[in-house]
Amino acid sequence: MTFNVNHPLLFVIVGAIIAIVLAQSAFFLTRAIKRAKELGLGEHIKKTVISAAIFTIAPAVAVLIGVVALSKSLGIPLPWLRLSVIGSITYETVAAGNALEAANMSAGTTVADPSIYITIAWVMTVGIAAGLILVPFVTKKLQSGLAKVGMKDKKWGEIFNNAMFLGMISAFLGYVFCDVGLIAKGDTSGLIPVCVMATSAVVMAICGTIATKCKIRWLTDYALPMSLIAGMASAIPFTMLLGG
Amino acid sequence: MKNTNLSYMESVHKYGRIWGIAVACVLFAFPVALSLIFSTAPDFGVLLKGIFATAPMYWAVGIVEIFTYVPMLGAGGTYLSFVTGNISNLKLPCAIDAMERAGVKASDEEGEVISTIAIAVSSIVTTLIIIIGVICIVPLTPVLESPVLVPAFDMILPALFGGLAVVFISKNLKLSIAPIILMLILFIFIPALNASTVGIMVPVGVIFTVIVARILYKKGAL
Helix, strand or coil, X not given: CCCCCCCHXXXXXXXXXXXXXXXXXXXXXXXXXXXXXXXXXXXHHHHHHHHHHHHHHHHHHHHHHHHHHHHHHHCCHHHHHXXXXXXXXXXXXXXXHHHHHHCCCCCCCCCCCHHXXXXXXXXXHHHCHHHHHHHHHHHHHHHHHHHHHHHHCHHHHHHHHHHHHHHHHHHHHHHHCCCHHHHHHCCHHHHHHHHHHHHHHHHHHHHHHHHHHCCCHHHHHHHHHHHHHXXXXXXXXHHHHHCC | CHHHHHHHXXXXXHHHHHHHHHHHHHHHHHHHHHHHHHCCCCCHHHHXXXXXXXXXXXXXXXXXXXXXXXXXXXXXXXXXXXXXXXXXXHHHHHHHHHHHXXXXXCCCHHHHHHHHHHHHHXXXXXXXXXXXXXXXXHHHHHHHCCCCCHHHHHCHHHHHHHHHHHHHHHHCHHHHHHHHHHHHHHHHHCXXXXXXXXXXXXXXXXXXXXXXXXXXXXXXXX
16 A cells, blocks of 8 residues: 555544543543442532543643644654553654654654654654553552552551652642753743743632632632633743743 | 442452553554555664664653552553553643542542543543544644744643642642752753653652651651
């Protein structure tokens, strides 16, 4: 068959794989909803579904931008598959870039050689397969070990949980400041992420305060998506002001 | 109660494994299928070079990520997230926010189901948005790449973690001081730490914060 990065058959295969991945999510979703009802969490189900869906829109569009960017050299089906499963935009771009570089090609040119295309697909698949391969085998052990710790000392179990979240958040807060050092060289663009983060934090704080003071419970359900969108929107004027 | 408890968790692991292994097989079958369809083998020289440039770092990160994210995501959330990806920038914040609002912990079964619901919905919505995007890629491309919108999507991580940080720092003020100072120093003074390496620093931050928490807890300060 003559190769083309946008061959209709590629769309069919990728579509079928994505249908399987969707089915997995739907399977776990229905089971979790059923269990949540049994556990008396009924009132939280609808709220969780709606706010998770709303929160996901902006980050999902960012993923879509990754598909658009990669589609210039790899066509639509391969980036569509790769960004719908496992990887993140940063990983898939790096993996595709490494493979293209190994083939002495630049990122902008469309891959015409099927052998190179297949090689890139392999690199993208194998490069990040650690989690995919190991998770089915280690998750249960890891979870039951943790459950024991949590059962022994309930208070510590809770602190442990919060400490993990905070550890992750602190790493991303550090990342937000990674380019502030550029100010010394007269480049203020390093301040853009800092200002964006501050905007998002202020919006979240305002939402939280209003929600508790005025007893508007539903506001907390949308506080995170609102702070996310406000932060992203603020990036537009901040970038104009501080230079990108 | 205990029995049904066990059976739900047991079934999550059982089906999680089955789905996980099945999806892994399908994903590896994809490049094999390409070879069969176009009757071409991969270029093994390029393949080795590409894998050597990519796999060592991402496998190392991936293994550490399992240990870091499993306790935060819960079992169902883990089985889904490690298939659908975008964990730190989407699935985990989504799950953390949902559990926080419902007042449940990832280590309990209540947290387990809420996390699974949030992550499953997030995965489905992401997949659907990408499908719509792929169908409408021609009219959407100029919009998505317009110079006005590009900065907004470039800043998605700061916008996401600003809000999340307020929630967690305000609740754990004492515990958050040390990790934040450490991360600020590391990221400001080590030029190699940036957007593409922040993933490596997540486990560092997590382990450090857990140690600090343990010390403070033992001293009775928390």
